[in-house]
Amino acid sequence: MNVFVLVAIFVALTILRVNVAITLALVVGLIHVWYADSSFEFLLQDFWFTVDREVLLSLPMFIFAGVIMSRGSIAARLVRVMKAITGPVPGGLGIAAVLTMALFSAISGASVVTMMAVGTLMFPALISAGYSRSYSLGLMCSGGTLGVIIPPSILMVLYGVSTEVSITDMFKAGWGPGLTMVAALCAYTLLLNSRTPTTPFSGKELLQALRDGIWSIMMPVILLGGIYSGHFTVTEASAISLGYALIIELLIHRDLKPHYIRGIATESISLIGSILPLLAVAGSLNTILDYQGVPQAVVAWSSQAIHSQWQLMLVVNSLLVLAGALMDEGSAIVIFAPLMAPLGAAYGYDPVHFAMIVIVNLQLGYVVPPVAINLIVATVVFKASFAEVCKSVLPFIVIMLVVLLITIMVPQLSLVFLGRG
Amino acid sequence: MNVARQYLQILWVLESLIASIALFIIAGLLLADVVGREFFNHGLFGALRGAVYAMAISGLLGFGLCVASNSHVRISALDGIVPISLRPIVTRLGDIASALICALLAYWAIRFVAGTITQNEMALSLGMPVWPFQMVLPWMFLSATSRYVVFAIWPQLRPEEPAVAA
């Protein structure tokens, strides 16, 4: 009965054009009261603890830096350099975007951070070079998830502390599926963009673009160089990219006047302000499901149907896709890894190989709606409707499923880097 | 109505100013920590915590700014159900509903912060209580409530929706 009331409230408020954050806050608050033997106060508490987390720190920094760079001219100048280099190759800039994300993933352990850090520069670049919006959006959202397959990876750390699988081993194994995913994204880019118009190579244009864009090129150089040489962490790099962007745009390029900064800051804050409440409401729902023991019950119930390896894979992967769609991936792994790892072992899977299956699967959760942080952030940051973003990732979800299938079928892919392939 | 318009303006300036300062504080704290430890052999203890609270303040005030600019994510799939001629009424009812929900959330936010004050919960690495930072929760919902009330009474003060909606 109450379920219908909740659905009715949701539909009614949507018809009344109430925004999603407020609609969901009421619905989840009522779930607290009706189903979780709890109260609205705990929705507010979950709200607080969602924002009270270090992992989110780089989000406002990369968003702010991104808006500054695209309002000023860092982005445009960098794009000119990349176009000059990749112009002669069909799909060249797309390939460059994939490789940049792979490179950044090797230092960042998070998905949305990778998407933001690379996307703020590469998304406008792809659009202005004539790539379709759909491809560019989808690539940014799905390429960001490389951050959690290519080591280091926050999901692997969480998997490791939730089971007895060595985080170090997973960090080695992740390269197999990670590079497969990179290859798959490159192949799709070439296939799709083989007819994108190319420009002949011009040494003169490249030189000019380089001279013009030297300060822009220094940006990734400083960031990657600083992180790789051990001077700062990825979180700190986000603040450094912001500081650098401000200094270059205000003092060197001077395309941005100081009095615009306030407006840009406010714009960035509005972007963050529309993301955080959605994360908070989703997080609150996760906690309710967890406390009510729903995931445990579902795994226990469905494991009765398992009598062979392929049935295990079917059950495990369906559950994980569902979990990824409905939960944030960090919570999903902490809840499901300890429940599933023993099942994997019982049916003869190498623990590290099984861990890779779980992680490559949960990577989908970042881009499978409704609770998909990459899509939510992309909606806001790349100024697209949720429907458009969802549609844009569809072909990429297929690619990720293929990579998942390969990861399942070819254990050597995960184990060869451990020396036991 | 002019008073209401002024009120919205002042609220906007105040919130965007505080939120912008908080945004720069995040960057400042993180940078000071890096510079301190790389050049002076001693970082800034508590910088990370301070930055997290600054992010909470900045991001949650952003909620109110989104209300002000009508730029929250909204599901538009059901827009066609209501004839366009009725849209002003629907929007107004929506604003009333939003005001009521935000008021409800504000009430519980106050209860939540009151609990923290009774507990005297501390942010250890900063050596100060947590509740002043948590005040952003009641603030964001109260300010949103007041905005929706104004929109419901004077719909002409409601900004147009930006072109993109979900």
Next chain:
Amino acid sequence: QDNWRIASAAPATGILREHHERIAAIIGAKSNGAVISTFQYVGGEGEALQQIARGRLKGGVISMIALAAVTPEAGVLLTPYLWASEAEAEWVIAEKAGPRLAELLAEKGLTLVGYAAGGWTNVVGKEPFLTPANVINRKIRASPAPASQFFWSAVGANPVQLPIGEVFSALELGVVEGADMPFTFYVSSPAAVLAPNYVLTRHAYNFSAVVVNSKAWNSLNTAAQQNIRDNLPTLHQLNEEFAQAETPLAETFKSTGGKIWDLSKEQKALWFDAVSAGQAAFVAKAGEAAVAYYNFIQKARAEFAAR
């Protein structure tokens, strides 16, 4: 029959989790049928503590660092080199410091019903940091606990605060060259490979309190309350099991190239001397209540020595 969810942030495997699950089970099983209980993993201890105090969770196994947020006195118990030995720590906590802590927690609506072990914190390094001279001006990861920050500052290092998610890549890329961690966490993490030297400074003694929301606790009759208290394992018991669990882990660690460094009397003295001078000032920063508690503990230590 009420279901009490008992919270803990212990990772899904290992001795810590075994202990906390056992404690969670005992609470329901020994309530004379008044309640049932289930273990509930909650990633953040601070969040868990707030939910216990506000009644969403009924109890939990919460470390001193998290308790210090509501009861600054709990942080005093983490002061580096507070204890001369494990025996001393166990006696003072059981007889003096614990009962006093229970009174303080009661003011916050929390009832202290037992304890859990946490092991000793030691020094981790890419190189063997055998004396404070080895860490002067080196970048070392400090945990968010003020005690960790104080320890590294006192021995002359350059403490770097990093969230746990960034620690391993920081060790790999050289943002930091060391850290302080309890052994059971260390050996199961990439830190054991990236910084394979584990130096037994034994500078901080970790333990947790088993706390129950007072309103929930008072809903049990006295017999049930007593039965639960009587059946929870003692800190001494759990410490012994903890030490036993560390032995095979240490063997595996050594067989895969890790090194465990025991310190000579002189080396130990160097660490101790560098830290002890600043202890009083460190405690003073947490306020008058903390200072009073610190003095109370020192008196109890003297009593233990006199026994």
